[in-house]
Amino acid sequence: MRYSRQSMVLELIKTHEIETQEMLCKLLRESGYDVTQATVSRDIKELQLVKTMSPTGKYKYVQHREEGPITNRFVKIFKETILSVEAAGNIIVVKTLSGCANAAAEAIDSLNMENIVGSVAGDNTVLAVVNDTKNIPELLNRFKELL
Numbered sequence: 001m002r003y004s005r006q007s008m009v010l011e012l013i014k015t016h017e018i019e020t021q022e023m024l025c026k027l028l029r030e031s032g033y034d035v036t037q038a039t040v041s042r043d044i045k046e047l048q049l050v051k052t053m054s055p056t057g058k059y060k061y062v063q064h065r066e067e068g069p070i071t072n073r074f075v076k077i078f079k080e081t082i083l084s085v086e087a088a089g090n091i092i093v094v095k096t097l098s099g100c101a102n103a104a105a106e107a108i109d110s111l112n113m114e115n116i117v118g119s120v121a122g123d124n125t126v127l128a129v130v131n132d133t134k135n136i137p138e139l140l141n142r143f144k145e146l147l
Contacts, residue, residue: 002043005033009043010063017060019051024061078107078146085143087136092116092143094126101126115139 008031009024018024021040028035048064081100086093096104105121108128115135119128130136 005035005039006043006047008033009040009047009049013049013061013063017054017056017058019058019060075107075111075146077103082143082147085140085147087140090130090133090136092128092130092136092139094128094143096124096126098124100124113139113142 005028008028012018012024012027012031016027018027021037021044024044025035025037025040028040044061049061050064051059052062054060077100081096081104083095083097085095094101094104094108101121101124105119105126108116108119108126115131116139117129117131119126128139130139
């Protein structure tokens with residue numbers, strides 16, 4: 001039950017601007033979870049959620065991801081293995097050296113880039129799905145800056 005509830009917490013913070021524990025409790029109850037504020041507080045601690053400023057100027061819960069040696073290592077791998085980056089609709093296609101797509105996809109995921117819904121890696125190609133085509137130019141620039 002705990003893992004199911006915590007998965008729901010992560011889904012809720014991705015889809016809503018949740019400012020308070022009370023708001024999170026309410027949304028969890030609406031989703032069928034019988035929770036108390038103390039349970040939600042423990043979940044927030046275990047999931048390492050932090051508050052950050054949203055684009056609307058309000059504070060909201062997000063999953064904390066530290067930039068550190070792992071992220072830096074993936075950025076280095078990203079830089080050394082990428083052959084090309086281009087857009088196709090709402091997908092960014094990243095071509096890599098043979099066998100390096102999984103590492104490049106992990107780099108993309110570890111950077112937690114806003115507007116990227118997810119990535120799929122093959123042997124030498126990563127498809128990064130973008131939530132809206134209007135965000136493609138900004139993300140292409142970000143990829144090119146990394147390179």
